Amino acid sequence: NAGVTQTPKFQVLKTGQSMTLQCAQDMNHNSMYWYRQDPGMGLRLIYYSASEGTTDKGEVPNGYNVSRLNKREFSLRLESAAPSQTSVYFCASSEAGGIQPQHFGDGTRLSIL
Amino acid sequence: AQSVAQPEDQVNVAEGNPLTVKCTYSVSGNPYLFWYVQYPNRGLQFLLKYITGDNLVKGSYGFEAEFNKSQTSFHLKKPSALVSDSALYFCAVRADSGYSTLTFGKGTMLLVSP
Numbered sequence: 001n002a003g004v005t006q007t008p009k010f011q012v013l014k015t016g017q018s019m020t021l022q023c024a025q026d027m028n029h030n031s032m033y034w035y036r037q038d039p040g041m042g043l044r045l046i047y048y049s050a051s052e053g054t055t056d057k058g059e060v061p062n063g064y065n066v067s068r069l070n071k072r073e074f075s076l077r078l079e080s081a082a083p084s085q086t087s088v089y090f091c092a093s094s095e096a097g098g099i100q101p102q103h104f105g106d107g108t109r110l111s112i113l
Numbered sequence: 114a115q116s117v118a119q120p121e122d123q124v125n126v127a128e129g130n131p132l133t134v135k136c137t138y139s140v141s142g143n144p145y146l147f148w149y150v151q152y153p154n155r156g157l158q159f160l161l162k163y164i165t166g167d168n169l170v171k172g173s174y175g176f177e178a179e180f181n182k183s184q185t186s187f188h189l190k191k192p193s194a195l196v197s198d199s200a201l202y203f204c205a206v207r208a209d210s211g212y213s214t215l216t217f218g219k220g221t222m223l224l225v226s227p
Binding site: 004033040041042043044045048050058090092098099101102103104105106107 | 209212214
């Protein structure tokens, strides 16, 4: 049982390039999330999907787009990468309802030069 | 708006001593509170949660947390620290009504010395 799988684990981009971060969960969870983690900032929510077919903005959505491809998969796209988007990105999933804990992937470490 | 404060960037404790990692929160209505731990180059792992009921919540790896409504706190505790407890700890809160997302604190690094 893999839980939450993120690909790639590491990526270096040049300013202006685009890329998609992939996330898949095998726990049949309804809700999925994308966070970024920066030193001293904790985790900040970028986008979330409460259920298949819905997506909503979080705290820091600018410069990102998401797609909930199906119940298992939730991707994050950077259309034109900027150095300020250098960060560690985490995908998480949870049962619906909000009282259940979120399960996290091991992150994608993204550097933008 | 909901928020979480973890006032200490780092907590140092000797192995075998008790440890406390502090967390205070602000939320409209009643809180759902969570503690997570992060080891290097890994994602966050769930430790424990408070939803309702007993103010003392027990979780994984011998950790516990005490919910104090009047002080709006949810401090993480362990009676006897292990070197392997050294990690980054996050407190998180969400409101119990509607659909609100989790808000995380900035994290506290726990260093347990042998």
